[in-house]
Amino acid sequence: MAEDRYIDPTRESFDAFKALPRDVPINMLNLLRFRDIAQYPADHPNAGKGWSGARAYEEYGRTSGPIFQRVGGTIIWRGKMECMVTGPDDKQWDSSFIAFYPNSGAFLEMVTDPEYKKAVVNRQAAVLTSRLIRFGEVDGPDTFG
Secondary structure (H helix, E strand, O other): OOOOOOOOOOHHHHHHHHHOOOOOOEEEEEEEEEOOOOOOOOOOOOOOOOOOHHHHHHHHHHHHHHHHHHOOOEEEEEEOOOOOOOOOOOOOOOEEEEEEEOOHHHHHHHHHOHHHHHHHHHHHHHEEEEEEEEEEOOOOOOOOO
């Protein structure tokens, strides 16, 4: 079985994201599995600290949080996985949350910010695999139908 490692978007998936409407609110579902020990580039200041993936992700949150807030982002839901009810048993997530952005332009502004590009190294060091899924908002009944 091929390794299941998704840390950064592919060029194709990022192009698909950019092709969607940019002027509508979006919600980004984040599912994260952390490394036991963060893997930083050898020349990074946090290399050799022996941080866990969870600790490195905390650093990512601390350093990227002000940029996320500046572009209008907010966490609207955070949860802890308890069990897989439907889906593959081997998929476990250490952290899950939904980040709201007022529009996809705000997300693009964040990920292209020079300070964010420095902060994201902590995320890359922390994460073993992840899913980042964009959802648009739709109106409908408060039922499953």
